[in-house]
Amino acid sequence: MRVSRAGSRWGTSATALVTVMVVGLARNAAAGCGCQKPPPPVAEVRPNVTYAGAPVTLFGASLVEGEDYDVTFTSSATGDDTTVSARVVNRRDLGDGVFKNQLVVPVPELPLGPAAIVARLAGRTSPAINIQDADFTVAPAPVAVPSQYGEWRVPGYRAAVGKDGVVYVTLDLTGTTEPLVFEARALGYPLRFTNQDIIFRNAQGFLMQLLVGVDGEPVPGMFVVPASDPSSSDSDTLRYSRHEFSTYFLQHAERQPHAVDPTDPNWHLDGSRHVDHNHLILAIAGQLGHQRPDPGTTPAFDLGVTTYSLFHQGLVGVSSVTMSGRALTDGYDTAGSPPTPDGDVFSNGMVSVHDHAKIEGDATGAGFDVARDAAVSGSRTIGTPLSFMEIKVPAGIPDLGKLTVEPGSPEVADRAPHRSKGGKGTKRSGGPKGRRQRTLVGPGSFLVSDLTIAGRSTLFVDNSAGPVTLYVTGRVTVKGTGRIVVADPNPEKFAVYVASDQPVTFGGSAATRFYGVLYAPRSTVDIMGGGQWYGAFVGNALRAAGRSNVHYYRALKGR
Structure with a gap:
């Protein structure tokens, strides 16, 4: 391949940002990993x-x-x-x-x-x-989105504008695998746009995701925040939330069926299409002063970006948060460290704190109902409602069906394909008589329809070698003396994503210790009884009762 006379140099990075994929729902598909998107159209x-x-x-x-x-x-x-x-x-x-x-x-x-x-x-x-x-x-060269949370700028940025006035921005997400929320706007470039004005494609030409869902409703987790002042010199803000992306990378590991064909990177070794989720092209059909931008290059502006954790507070209830009994939220840094006042609570609706419940942190909601003997140690803020992304299950991950761990159920160790030669194997727990154990061996992701842990039974999550993610399409029930035990108590290494509106019930006792994160934005979530719950919890109507103590893991903020 040879290159002849060079043209003039072009600008550097990007404009109003946001990213990547919540992979499509499918079971046991050949390609797996979110690569089951409609192919791009045949074209010249x-x-x-x-x-x-x-x-x-x-x-x-x-x-x-x-x-x-x-x-x-x-x-x-x-x-x-x-x-x-x-x-x-x-x-x-x-x-x-x-x-x-x-x-x-x-x-x-x-x-x-x-x-x-x-x-x-x-x-x-x-x-x-x-x-x-x-x-x-x-288009401009991709802006590399860092894995660290925080605020950053790309100064003197220029975006591309097509012949039809559509503004184009490119993003490189290679370094991001953790759950993240992205917000970005063009500072000094007053581009105005709505949900209907934005689409994502990737560097192969795949249509990745529209901002508009069924009946014109915005896709949960991705939406536009208009500039606070219509006459502002800055653009509107684009916000996007996404869950973990470790599954995608694990399923594309070397020698795996979804590994990319070295002779043609558009295809997997198993013959299925490969979709590049790392290099994305954002198209914005917005307006400048009631007209489309001129084709070519935009004027220089600063691209302002904020990234923060999907699990930014300890307790989140999309519609409401209710705490009662002696339920408590606070924060912590490492196991055994003193508690901190970082047990923040958020809701788009009411935050209710009854009986002797206490929030050791800030509360944000549409309103507050705090009983005389209850307390919020930090601020109370009437907040702006947020959109919460919809969970889509990665295809091709092990499907365990109904996962029930209770007296009389078999003792099995489940492994992700890249960690297992045989898939499942019988395993004696060696625990006390009458207690059953099911083991999930990481790193990897698993799909279950319903999760039930009851009686003197344990779901053991072996996340010592890497994170374990559990996708649930039905309900979650942990009751009696049933428990979830992890090998590594880092909450970032065990996640439960609920892709349904079925209830989630965590029943604990004084001996309960849970380490992980829960994301169930359409489910009623009950944390009740007692116990210590380390990590972060997102539900629709979220209720904490009894002597349940929720300890927010401050590292989830990325600080």
Whole structure:
């Protein structure tokens, strides 16, 4: 591959941000990992928006396999052009899976914005492929989103604008695997947009996710926050929440069925399509002063980004939080460390603290009902309602069906595929007589329809080698002296995501010790009885009662 005369340099990074995927619901699918997206449409050029250095694929009936072609990219903004050369190969088309002749070339450095593409057989003048500038846009280099929580800026940022006035931003999420919330806005670029104005594609051309769901309702977890002042010189804010992404990376590990084919990175070794969730292209069809931005490059502005944990408070109830009895929230740093006043509580609705319950931290909600003998040690704030993402279960993870651990049930050790040669095996617990144990061995993710732990029984989570994530599509019930025990007490290494509106019941006793995080935004969640609950808990109507003590793990904030 050779490169001839270089065009002028183009801008650096991105504009109003937000990211990535909540993978689609499917069971035992061949590809797994969230790669079951509808394929991109058959086209002459794919993707039609990407950045310098990224591959672009050209298709045409006149292309001859094995022949060399010169491909010229011409900027419509400046007229600068750059030519690269490549040889035609015959590969499967991502669009329809059919083997076709195609040219795969890297996008050269050009000014941002629309660009025309012409491909000619080497030494010939007549074009074999002719792509108009309305059908291809050079985007800025991806902004790398850090894994650390906090606030940061990309100064002097410029975004690309296509021929139709759509603003394009690219993001690199390679380094982010933990549950995160992203917020971003363009400081000094007053772009106005709504939920209906935004879509995500990736660097392959897959449509990743629309902001608009069924009947025009926003997809939970992704929405636009208008600028507080309509005359502000800053853009509206885009906010997006996502859960863990460790499953995706584990399922693409070397030698796994979903590992990428080294001869063609668009496909897995098992023959299924690979979807790149790391390099995303955000398209915003917004307006500047009631009109679309001009094609080309935006004026320079600062891109302001805030990232924070999906588990930003100890107790979260989407519709309400109710604490009663002697329930307590506080915070902690490490096991055995003194409690801290960081047991914050959040709700879009009422926060009610009854009897002798106590919040050792701040409370945010639509209103407060605090009894005389109850207490909130920190501030009480009327907050802005937040949207909570909907859980979608990664396909291809081990499906354990109904997971019931109670006297009389078998004792089994379940392992994720990359950790197991045999899948399941009988295992004696060696525990007290009458107590049953089921073991989940990490790192890995598991799917269950219902989770029930009862009697003198234990679900043992062996997260000593890496995190364990449990996706539940039904209800969760832990009752009696049933318990969940983890090998590593770091709450970041055990997560339960509930992809249903079925109830979650955690019944504890004085001896209960739970370490992990729960995300069940559509479920009624009850933490009752007693015990010590370390981590963070998100439900719809969330109720803590009895002598249940919830200790928020401060490291979840990323501080």
